[in-house]
Amino acid sequence: MLSAVLRWLPRGGQTGIAGEARIAILLLWALVAVLLLGLGLPLLFIFAKAVQDGDGGFVGLVNFAQVLQSPGLLRASSNSLQLGLTVTALVLPLAFAFAWALLRSRLWGRGLWRQIGLSPLLAPSLMPAISLVYLFGNQGLLKDWLHGGNIYGFWGVVLGELFYTFPHALLIIMTALSAADARLYEAGRVLGAGPLRQFLTITLPGVRYGLVSAGLVVFTLVLTDFGVPKVVGGDFNVLAVEAFKQVIGQQNFPRGAVVGLLLLLPAILSCLVERRMARRQQAALTARAQPFAPAPSWLRDAGALLLLLAIGLLLLALLGVGVAASFIKYWPYNLDFTLAHYQFDTVDGGGWSAYGNSLQLATATALLGSLLVFVGAYVCEKLPGMALGRSLLRFLAMLPMAVPGLVLGLGYVFFFNHPANPLHGWYGSLDLMVLCCIAHFYTTAHLTAATALKQLDGEFEAVAASLKVPFWVTWWRVSLPVCLPALVDVARFLFVSAMTTLSALIFIMTPEHSLAAVSIITMDDAGDTAAAAAMATLVVLSSAGLSLLLSLLERLLGRRNQRWRKPG
Amino acid sequence: MKKQMAACIGLVCTGLMAPLAQATTTLTVYSALEADQVKDYKEAFEKANPDIELRFVRESTGVITAKLLSEKNNPQADVVWGLAATSLMILDQQGMLQGYAPKGVEKLNREFVDKAHPPKWTGMDVWAATICFNTVEAAKKGLPKPESWADLTKPVYKGQIVMPHPASSGTGYLDVSAWLQMMGEKKGWDYMDKLHVNMAQYVHSGSKPCKMAAAGEYPIGISFEYRGAELKEKGAPIDLVYPKEGLGWDLEATAILKGSKNLAAAKKLADFSVSLPAMQLYEKNYAVVAMPGVARQNPYIPTDYAKRLSKNNFAWAAKNREAILQEWSRRYESKAAPKN
Numbered sequence: 001m002l003s004a005v006l007r008w009l010p011r012g013g014q015t016g017i018a019g020e021a022r023i024a025i026l027l028l029w030a031l032v033a034v035l036l037l038g039l040g041l042p043l044l045f046i047f048a049k050a051v052q053d054g055d056g057g058f059v060g061l062v063n064f065a066q067v068l069q070s071p072g073l074l075r076a077s078s079n080s081l082q083l084g085l086t087v088t089a090l091v092l093p094l095a096f097a098f099a100w101a102l103l104r105s106r107l108w109g110r111g112l113w114r115q116i117g118l119s120p121l122l123a124p125s126l127m128p129a130i131s132l133v134y135l136f137g138n139q140g141l142l143k144d145w146l147h148g149g150n151i152y153g154f155w156g157v158v159l160g161e162l163f164y165t166f167p168h169a170l171l172i173i174m175t176a177l178s179a180a181d182a183r184l185y186e187a188g189r190v191l192g193a194g195p196l197r198q199f200l201t202i203t204l205p206g207v208r209y210g211l212v213s214a215g216l217v218v219f220t221l222v223l224t225d226f227g228v229p230k231v232v233g234g235d236f237n238v239l240a241v242e243a244f245k246q247v248i249g250q251q252n253f254p255r256g257a258v259v260g261l262l263l264l265l266p267a268i269l270s271c272l273v274e275r276r277m278a279r280r281q282q283a284a285l286t287a288r289a290q291p292f293a294p295a296p297s298w299l300r301d302a303g304a305l306l307l308l309l310a311i312g313l314l315l316l317a318l319l320g321v322g323v324a325a326s327f328i329k330y331w332p333y334n335l336d337f338t339l340a341h342y343q344f345d346t347v348d349g350g351g352w353s354a355y356g357n358s359l360q361l362a363t364a365t366a367l368l369g370s371l372l373v374f375v376g377a378y379v380c381e382k383l384p385g386m387a388l389g390r391s392l393l394r395f396l397a398m399l400p401m402a403v404p405g406l407v408l409g410l411g412y413v414f415f416f417n418h419p420a421n422p423l424h425g426w427y428g429s430l431d432l433m434v435l436c437c438i439a440h441f442y443t444t445a446h447l448t449a450a451t452a453l454k455q456l457d458g459e460f461e462a463v464a465a466s467l468k469v470p471f472w473v474t475w476w477r478v479s480l481p482v483c484l485p486a487l488v489d490v491a492r493f494l495f496v497s498a499m500t501t502l503s504a505l506i507f508i509m510t511p512e513h514s515l516a517a518v519s520i521i522t523m524d525d526a527g528d529t530a531a532a533a534a535m536a537t538l539v540v541l542s543s544a545g546l547s548l549l550l551s552l553l554e555r556l557l558g559r560r561n562q563r564w565r566k567p568g
Numbered sequence: 569m570k571k572q573m574a575a576c577i578g579l580v581c582t583g584l585m586a587p588l589a590q591a592t593t594t595l596t597v598y599s600a601l602e603a604d605q606v607k608d609y610k611e612a613f614e615k616a617n618p619d620i621e622l623r624f625v626r627e628s629t630g631v632i633t634a635k636l637l638s639e640k641n642n643p644q645a646d647v648v649w650g651l652a653a654t655s656l657m658i659l660d661q662q663g664m665l666q667g668y669a670p671k672g673v674e675k676l677n678r679e680f681v682d683k684a685h686p687p688k689w690t691g692m693d694v695w696a697a698t699i700c701f702n703t704v705e706a707a708k709k710g711l712p713k714p715e716s717w718a719d720l721t722k723p724v725y726k727g728q729i730v731m732p733h734p735a736s737s738g739t740g741y742l743d744v745s746a747w748l749q750m751m752g753e754k755k756g757w758d759y760m761d762k763l764h765v766n767m768a769q770y771v772h773s774g775s776k777p778c779k780m781a782a783a784g785e786y787p788i789g790i791s792f793e794y795r796g797a798e799l800k801e802k803g804a805p806i807d808l809v810y811p812k813e814g815l816g817w818d819l820e821a822t823a824i825l826k827g828s829k830n831l832a833a834a835k836k837l838a839d840f841s842v843s844l845p846a847m848q849l850y851e852k853n854y855a856v857v858a859m860p861g862v863a864r865q866n867p868y869i870p871t872d873y874a875k876r877l878s879k880n881n882f883a884w885a886a887k888n889r890e891a892i893l894q895e896w897s898r899r900y901e902s903k904a905a906p907k908n
Contacts, residue, residue, distance in 0.1 A: 054638070072901050139784045150727075152769060234769050237901070249631055249736050251638035332784060333704070333805065346604040348626065419642055511625050525628075525772040526603065527779030 020470045024379070028389045031376050035396040038439035042411030043403065049257040049414045063254045067262075073242055077262065080239040083154070083229075084222045084266070087161045088215050094162070095169035095214065096177075096207070098311050101304035103177050104203075104294050116312045118167045119319055122543040124500040124517040125227035127536040128163035130529060131321040132156055132232050139332040141321070152234030160228035163318045165221050169214040176210020177203075180292035195300075209277050216270035224263050224404035227502050231524055239263060240406055240503075247410065247507060257414065260407045271402040319540065326534035341534040348526050349519025350511070355538055358499055358516035361433055362542075366495035369438040369445060370487055377449035378475055382461050401443040405503030408440055412508045428510035436508060437498040445490045452486030453479060488554045496543045593833045594621045598636060600629040600738055601650035601820070602775065602794070605853055609649070612849055613840050620833045628773050629655060629738025636825075640664060646828040647837050652738040653819040654745070656689045657886035665689065666824040666831070670838040680819055680858035689823040690842050693854035696817035696877055697743050698793040699809035700778035705787040714788070717747065717811045721762035730769045730777040731790035735893050738818060739774025739792050744896060745885040746816025746878045757899070764900050782806050794853045797868040808868055814878030818885075819858075820850075 053059045067073050098117050102110050120128070135142050136151035151159075180203070188198045226240035233241065239259060247256035294300075325331060329338040344351025380394050400408070416427045426432050456479060464474040480487070502517045509518050516539050523532040599606065603626060610622050625645070627635065633655040636645065640662060648656065659665055660682075669686040680691030699720075701713055711728065714720055720729060732740030748756035768786050771777060777789030778796050782804035796808040822841040824834045840846055847859040855869045856877075865871065 055641070072897065133785075137785055150768075249634065251631075251634040253638070330783075330803075334803075345607060348603040512623070525776065527771070527773065527776030529779075529783070 021385070024383050024471065025386060025389070027375065028379050028383075028386055028393060031372070031379065032389060032393050032396065034372065034435075035393070035399075035439065035442070038435045039396060039399060039403070039408070039442075042408065042415040043399075044411075045414040045418070046257050046260055046407065046411045049254055049410075050261055052254055054252070054254060059254075063258045067255060067258045072237065073239075073259070076237045076239045076242040079154075079236060080223050083157060083161070083238060084219045086154075086158055087165060087222045088219045090158070091162050091165050091169050091218050092173075092211055092215055094311055095166055095173050096211065097307045098166075099170055099173040099177050100203075101307040103174060105301045105304035106294055106296060107301050107304055107308070113308045113312060116315060117170050119315060120163050121167045121496060122500070122547070123319055123322075123540045124502055124520060124536060125160065125164040125225050126231055126502070126517070126520045126524070126532070127322050127540065128160045128318040129156075129228045129231035130325070130520075130524070130533050130536060131318045132160055133529060134321050134325045134331065134533075135317070150234075152232055153236045156232035156234070157229045157236060157238070160232055160318075161222045161225065163315060164225060164228060165218040166315065168221060169218050172214040172217060173207060173210050176207040176213075179289075180206060181289040182292040183288075183290050185292060209280075212277060213274055216273060220267045220270050220404065223266055224406050224503060226406070227521070230521060243406060243410070244506070247413070253414065256410055260410045263404055264402070264407050267402045267404055267407075322533045323537045323540065326530060326537045328530070331530065341530040342538075344519075344531060344535070347523050347528045347531045349522035349531075349535070350514030351519070354514040354519040355516045355535065357430060357513050358539070359542065361430055361437065361515065362495045362498040362546075364430070364434045365437040365441075365498040366491040368434060369441070369494040370491040372438060373442065373445040373449050373490055374480070374483070374487060375475075377446055377453055378479060380446075381450055381453045382458070382475075382479070383471060384461075397446040398443055400440055403440075405440050405501060405505075406507075408436065409504035409507035412436055412504070416508070428508070428513065430513050433505055433508060433513070433515075434498075436504050437494070437501065440501065440504050441494055441497045445494060448486050448490050448493070449483070452483040456482060484557055485554055488550050488557075492547055492550045495546050499539055499543050592619050592621045593830050594623050595646045595830055595833050595837060596623045596625065596644060597837070598625050598627075598632050598645040598648045599650045600627065600632050600652065600655075602853075604798075605650075608852075609846075609849055612845060613837060616840060616845070617833075617836055620836060622837075628736050629741070630734075630736040633658065636664070637662065643825045643827050645825050646830050646834045647825065648821075648823045649837065649841060650692065650820045650822070652742070653689060653691065653821045653882055654741070654886040654889060655738065656821050656823050657882060658889060659823070660688045661886070664826055666826045666828065666834075668824050668835055668838055670822075670835070670842045672839070672844075673842050676842055676858040677860055680821075689821045690838065691819040691821045691858040692841060692846075693820050693850040693858060694817050694856040694874075694877065695739070695742075695792045695794060695820060695854060696815040696873075697739070697746065697811070698778075698791055698796045698815070699811065700781035700789040700791050700796045700799070701807045701809050702781045702784050702787045702805055703807055704805040705784045709787065711787055713807065714809060715812055717759070717813050719811075720788070720790075721759065721766060723766075725766045725788065727766065727768045728786055729763070729766050729788045729790065730771055730780050730786045731767065732774045732777055733770040733772060734896055736772050737774045740770070741885075741889065741893070742816040742818045743790060744816075744892060745889075746814065746880065748892065749881060749884070750814055750878050757895070760896075761899065770900070778806070793855065793869055793873075797866055800868050810870060810873070810876055815876050817877045817880060819882075820854075 050063055051058060051060055053062070101107070102114055102117070107113075132151055134140055136146055136156070137143065138150070140151070184202045185198060188202055193201065224240050226238070226244050229236065229238045229241050230244070239262060243256050243259040243263065246252045246259060326341050327337055327339070329336040329340070350357070376393060376397060380390055380397070383390075412432070415421065416423055416432060418424065460474060460478050461471065464471065500517055502521065505515055506518045506521070509515055516535055520532045520535045523529075523535065601609065606624055606626055610624060613622060614620065625632075629652050632648075632651055636643075636648070636659055639645070643664070656665065665688040667684060667686040667688050670690060673681060673687065673690055676690065682688045682690070699714065706713065709728070711724060714725070731743065734740035734744045744760070747759055750756070751759055771780070774792055775795045778791030778799055779789075780786050781789035781791070782799040793808065796806065800806055800808065822838055824831070824838055828834045842858070844859065844862070847857050847862045850857045851862050851864060855863055855866055855873045857863050870876070
């Protein structure tokens, strides 16, 4: 079969326009096929499963009725909603303050503060939860702050989710805040508006879309995360944990599918709102805008520093306490230093081999994923014709944004674990998990790559075509080197995400290929909190280490490949 | 060049397929044994049977039971090694177990072997409810040591107790089942209503309450004797309390799944499970094992331990498991407000 394909493909030397177009079409549909397999079909199977009984017979809406009637699930839904709204309301002002202090002050070391603000990205959502137990649990360091209160429950989960969602909100708000037009501030000053008035009438309206968009992202993240509520939730049950209980705990797949569909609702809603907004937003920034540069102000910088210190230290505490706890022999009775918690052989979860699997998974996701994403984005942005295929590909590329990991994971269980599926044998393998990770994080990666490619003039392709240079040569010789910084960003994003994610993979993982992030949950469930903290520490260190490595690489390559960006 | 390419593609493809090529038989074993026990048991069996490799799927009792039931039409497991007898009886009611009398089964206490001929399951050891009581934290809070199940409902213990969730944990279920059997259904549920008022958390596994008690997170954890003895041995400041009304208990047991494609190897594991070397392994962890005369005294477990076990009607516990769990969930999981 391979030879047949090879014969059909043009040979070197006789590459005509027709041959090139044929390869382009082949490439396009291959990409569509991969995304359909990794995304479209599993999602369809959730819908199918939701209307079946346990043995696969069609039962209509019985499962929905059962779910809606069960008081536990209704309770969990309202808890989830309450939690999502609270966290969103709290994280937006915090992230805004942080972003403002970073972008509108002239403080020294803003790059470092930015890294601190984004540091929660390096950790699985379980890390802040574990840190919270060590900080405010019944034996916590700062337990007295709670005046006899208890971290297990609503507020504990809120705190953990604040940490987990903060960097996501920060990134979006920073983007919105950096697109400021200096001429507006100039005009405001001339008309006699003080700093407060300027802030209320220029700064805030300027970022309102960013704030809404960040709010939607945070809300969806909170609703679908179960790491934090699992560890510090206590009796506070949420929808995401309920889906987990139904599927893993009781193996009630149809009911899990219904809960999954419920979780899909807010995500789809967010996407619709987002699209509407994106259309209106385009007029906000004109070509004549002047970049805003803050004027020196001692008072403002002092305020900014205080903000950064307060929020930054809180973030570092929630990251650092878990790391420190992993080296303590027997909290709280024996505080000697030990490495014993890093010997995972007497605890659940797979230990070092789980960690090795996670590294392997993250590396494969980063390498294959960035290649796939870049080819996909190139096909979408740069190749002529093929309108239907390209819009299908674009749709599939944007779809993952609306699909929470938990829902995608359920879809994988239903689709790939179906006995009639010819790919059934693939179920439980690391390769399937790689596919799942790539599909799960596709949108962000795709948008990064597409943005970078859009900055390149379409003339490159036109000139290449007139010189009869096939597109893959242009891709390799021009697009790829120019977009290298974006490519490195995508690879880093995919690696760190695959390392820390829990929601999709926990459903398709098998004991042979256990994963680091999932093993943290297993260990915590068995009561081995210190070992869970140790594994979380390993995950954070690996993510941070790789990020650092890639930054160095970027700097090195940047010097060679990006010289053209400098004038003269 | 082309050949190299083909070789490359071939290599990539074989890399993608999981490397399964091994001469030995691989047995899939579902188990609810403790993680720290699995390692020793697995090593011992594989040493005695070098041609068989065990692939353990370990989860808590409730999860393993649900998994086995959901795979009824397409069983993935060959053998169950170390699961509550009440769970195995449910599988048996569904016709999922293969009858087999392991070599040497006659040496076991007949109480601990299924009555069918040939038996569907064989017992390994007894595990029973035990309260882990953190003396350091209790002293700080001025809590008296509880002596009975009834003591735990006293107002002084409000928010101080953790116990395993009966749906996910076998230890949790044996508590609930024993309370209902000892006190009768009505009084049993009344008792749990009162206990619920004092309960801080229901947790996933049977070990976690004792680990939490040992770490002082909550002073009282309803758990089981192995975990309590193990943590005390390690120096945790806990006392083990064996409530005087009687201890709920269950058997860890072994069974072969009907339809196993590796029946010969599965039988070898069943044989091993009732053998003396296996019993000596169980004995390291439990005070009562299925083979008489093997157990030795553990310093943390009372000498009259076997007499303290409550009367347990396994058939009743198995038959009513689903109904009991449903009632439990209705009463204690859908309560309006989360407690503090």
